[in-house]
Amino acid sequence: MKNIVLGAGIAGIAAAYELNRNDIKSVIFEKNNDWGGLLDNFEIEGFRFDKFVHLSFASDKYVNDIFYQTEFISHDPVSQNFYKGHWLKHPAQNNLFQLEKEEKEKILADFKSRKDKDISEIANYEEWLRVQYGNYFAENFPMVYTEKYWTVEAKDLETKWVGNRMYKPTLEEVEQGIVSSETPNTYYAKEMRYPTKGGYKSFMMPMVKNLDIRTNSGVNKINLSNKTITLSDDITYEFDNLISSLPLTEICKLINDVPSHVIAASEKLNYTSGYLVSLGFNKPDLADKLWFYIYDKDILSARVYSPSMKSPDNVPEGCSSIQAEIYFNKGQKLDLSDAEILEHTINKFIGIGLFNEEDLVVKDIRSEKYANVIFDHHIYENRKIVLDFLEKNNIISVGRFGEWEYFWSDQSLLSGKNGAIKLLEKINKKPIS
Structure with missing residues (x-):
């Protein structure tokens, strides 16, 4: 039986992991050159940056039994x-x-x-x-x-x-x-956890050990009539069962003969994209806030956090770092060049006293097409149309953008697990408790 999982973010990984725990093999196809999705990270001159802020406050036992096999640092949720x-x-x-x-x-x-x-x-x-x-x-x-x-x-x-x-x-x-400034912390989590080494994706390491993950394998076409997928290198694979963590807005472009009303619904789904401005410093104590929010309209950044505070493993010895998030709508970048956005961010941060120009040793800007689902007034009706079509065609959709939900990383993991359980029940022809 050929079981294919599309996308090696946390939901796709979790689906394949749960199948593997039940002795069902699968292949994961991932378009990027590494697994992890939005939980992945990148390194520049010894500075490691996650893709957007990630800290775990998971309470589910299934999730924690996986995550906390990895050594972690505990932080008070002070922002x-x-x-x-x-x-x-x-x-x-x-x-x-x-x-x-x-x-x-x-x-x-x-x-x-x-x-x-x-x-x-x-x-x-x-x-x-x-x-x-x-x-x-x-x-x-x-x-x-x-x-x-x-x-x-x-x-x-x-x-x-x-x-x-x-x-x-x-x-x-x-x-x-x-x-008075003497007020209790009323943040909704009591503790934030982050891996000691390797960035946030290290929490996923227990799941990937025995999985067949094929990177640089983006999907170009899904043919439901003959149950095949064609990758970007034009190689075609047959499947019996398909679990997808691809965004609902993307998978509808890949499937042959999707009804026009389903295409229309997928195109109406709204989402944010995001720039990541990553800055590294030659001093150990310039980043002194785990994360913070910016309300000023004239500063593009919405949220800023410190990889070096999350773990000293994220920076070279004697250094520190911050990363800022700037959002734009549905892949429509701001009317500024990347260089202009980077310069704006640096100048604004210098202006509010975060650091000096001479402190900078790393400065980088890059973007991610998918950051968050936008809950506009028509999300539920449009989402239902797309998900009903996928379910009718035996595609199990999982994850933040596969279910089109406001999922944190632990919820995305459970979404992948639940998708695998649906497939296991189909294969075994009986419910799994």
């Missing part, structure tokens, strides 16, 4: 926010102490005068933000950040994705955070 020259503890909504008196008064007054609405009455994310935090804070903090991170206005997003990702403080917590 900060940069806003108009001020450094605020995270989350900002209940840590406003550093702001000027007048601005704190505006935030508090609007917080007290919020409209009391049931979640069923809230039409979009902008309204949700105003109801939770009041108009002034919503307009100057999360609504600005939404445009930087999600690349759309808050009113264009629905709200089911929010979950516990946005802290909702009480009036007492807001008032305490206005008069």
Whole structure:
């Protein structure tokens, strides 16, 4: 029986791993020159950078039994926010102490005068933000950040994705955070973990040991009628079963004779792409924040973090590093060259006092087409059309972009595992508990 997995990110790896645990062999085809997907990393002159920020706070036993076979460093989930020259503890909504008196008064007054609405009455994310935090804070903090991170206005997003990702403080917590910097950490995770060596993808090492992963093997065509895939080198493989972690927007371009309404639905699915600006320094202590968020409109970067703080193994001895994320919509790059974006980022960071020009020994910019799924108002109907088509044609779709969900790495791993279980139940013709 020929079982093929498309994509060697964490979901594809997890699917093949779970099949292998049940004595079912598979082949993974990966278009890049290494496995890992968005959990992969790259090195420049001894500096290692992950593709986007990754820290684990997984609680699922299945995930942790895999991840924590690898030695790791534990971090307190302490992050900060940069806003108009001020450094605020995270989350900002209940840590406003550093702001000027007048601005704190505006935030508090609007917080007290919020409209009391049931979640069923809230039409979009902008309204949700105003109801939770009041108009002034919503307009100057999360609504600005939404445009930087999600690349759309808050009113264009629905709200089911929010979950516990946005802290909702009480009036007492807001008032305490206005008069004192001594506030409890209200981040939704209690501990963040990162491999001691090898970057975040090292957590995946226990899964890849006995897998057949074929890199530099992008898919050009999927023929459902004769159950074959054709790779970029024009070699064709037959399959009996197919698990895909490819983005829904991509797989529909590869399959023969996809109905026009399915193609149309896939093209309406929205997502962010991202630049990664990676900077290495010749001093050990320039990067002193594990990660932070930037709310200023005139700074392109939305989120910044320190690979060297995550693990000293990520930099040469005596050095430190940071990496910034800048987002753009659906593969449509900003109207600036990569060199201009890199220069802008460096100059802005020097301007806010993160480092000096002479401290830089590595500076790099690159981009990833797929960063996050955008939860606009039509995501669920369009996603369902595509997933129903794939299921009808016996393609099991897994992962962040295969299920088109807001998955963290542990959730993507479980998505891959669950996809494998679906296939095992099909092969064994009985449910697997």
